[in-house]
Structures are given as structure tokens and as C-alpha cells.
Amino acid sequence: MQSENRVFDDFVKFVNGAAGTFAGMAREGEQAARERAREWMGGLDFVSREEFDAVKAMAAAARDEADALKKRVEELEAAAGGAKSSVG
Secondary structure (H helix, E strand, C coil), rough: CCHHHHHHHHHHHHHHHHHHHHHHHHHHHHHHHHHHHHHHCCCCCCCCCHHEEEEEEEHHHHHHHHHHHHHHHHHHHHHHHHHHHHCC
């Protein structure tokens, strides 16, 4: 009976060692995957949220200014067209 317990104990130690080894391999694999992802992401040209918001605000301001200028040109053309018709 003593020898059967010893064989069982050895088997349990072996399984525990294998489980620890597999857990270590899983951790190393996860760390390697994270490092690869960081390298890949670092090579891309991402902008920060603040930069994106600043450019978005500048584009909106430029669009508003362009609309105002378009309206002004239309008003000037209408005034110039009205002046020509009254002169001619």
C-alpha cells in the first residue's frame, strides 16, 4: 500500500509540474503577443484624442467661414446684378 501511495504522489508531483510548466508557457505566450501588438501599434501613425478634436474644431470653423464668405459673395453678386439692371 505504501508503494502505491508513493507512485500516486509521484504522479501528482509530475502533473503539478506539468501544469506549472504549461501555465508558464501560457504567460510567456501572452507576454510575447502583447509585445508584438505594442510593436505593431507603435509603428502606426495614431493621433491623440486632443489632436483629433482640435483638427475637427478647426475644420468646423473653416466650414463656417467658407459658408459666410459664400453668402457674402452671393449678396454682392445680387447687389451688382441689381445695379447693372438699373443702369442698363
